[in-house]
Amino acid sequence: MxxxxxxxxxxxxxxxxxxxxxxxxxxxxxxxxxxxxxxxxxxxxxxxxxxxxxxxxxxxxxxxxxxxxxxxxxxxxxxxxxxxxxxxxxxxxxxxxxxxxxxxxxKCFAKHKEELLGHIRIWIASGETYTIRYGMGVLMRLYLDEDFRPEYPEWVAGVVSDEYYVNMMIAWYLATALARQWDTVIPYLEERRLSPWLHRKTIQKAVESYRITPEQKVYLRKLR
Structure with missing residues (x-):
């Protein structure tokens, strides 16, 4: 030791x-x-x-x-x-x-968002469970407000994986993104672009979130 x-x-x-x-x-x-x-x-x-x-x-x-x-x-x-x-x-x-x-x-990541984006894209596409999850986590924490771009949810939703901890992160990201970028993200559920499991899990996590309004939760439950 x-x-x-x-x-x-x-x-x-x-x-x-x-x-x-x-x-x-x-x-x-x-x-x-x-x-x-x-x-x-x-x-x-x-x-x-x-x-x-x-x-x-x-x-x-x-x-x-x-x-x-x-x-x-x-x-x-x-x-x-x-x-x-x-x-x-x-x-x-x-x-x-x-x-x-x-x-x-x-802490230094927040000051270098543009330089970081290329690396995030590579992490998400890596095929490695926790590297993917880390990249999605960075995207969720730093790029859902003024630095948000419509293609970011596409990066996340486009990942196809059998790994539980990857899929949970996808659902977590999309549920969080719904609270901050509703108009951009809600079509993923309305148009059922996700697998059935991810669709249900994203709605579940969004409905459990205090950041989602009561009216939005009512609408989300109808999309189950």
Missing amino acids: TSLQKRLFELQDTKYRDFHSKLIPNIDKERVIGIRTPMLRQFAKEFGKKTEAEDFLVELPHYYYEENNLHMMLLTQVKDFQRCLEQIEGFLPYIDNWATCDLPLP
């Missing part, structure tokens, strides 16, 4: 491990330490100031789930866009679960 792993185990909460490991069923429980996110985030903030953090970022693959989460948290602190992008792309192939994939984005 490395010195870093020993420090992570000092933050362990076994009850939390037992609970959280059920949410990431594709990860062996023995690879889950059990660290609550606020504690790991605080650890990342302090650890990121140390030179050993740079060594950790190139020591791939990691064994523990929390090491992968720590890796992503450290990348959010990288201020230089090109360096951050290179490190994200180097790490994407090692992401093996939805929770690590869905952690907050690097």
Whole structure:
């Protein structure tokens, strides 16, 4: 066990491990330490100031789930866009679960949206479950307001996959997009452009959202 792993185990909460490991069923429980996110985030903030953090970022693959989460948290602190992008792309192939994939984005991404778009397109077309999911997540978080373009939902809806975590992300993206770009996205449901499963799941997630108006929810239920 490395010195870093020993420090992570000092933050362990076994009850939390037992609970959280059920949410990431594709990860062996023995690879889950059990660290609550606020504690790991605080650890990342302090650890990121140390030179050993740079060594950790190139020591791939990691064994523990929390090491992968720590890796992503450290990348959010990288201020230089090109360096951050290179490190994200180097790490994407090692992401093996939805929770690590869905952690907050690097702050520098919001300042470089145009440069990022080409990479997002490549990620979504990659064929790799969590790389696809990550690309869709970036598109959902950064490009649904003033930077929105009608072709973005097409990028997402155009993905055909048997992977549950990809399809859940497609539904999540479209449901979120409905709340922000209703007129552009609602035809995907009205014209039944999605598979039956995605159609139902998108409506379900949209109806559950507080961002969708009561009137819109009534209309969506009629489209089931």
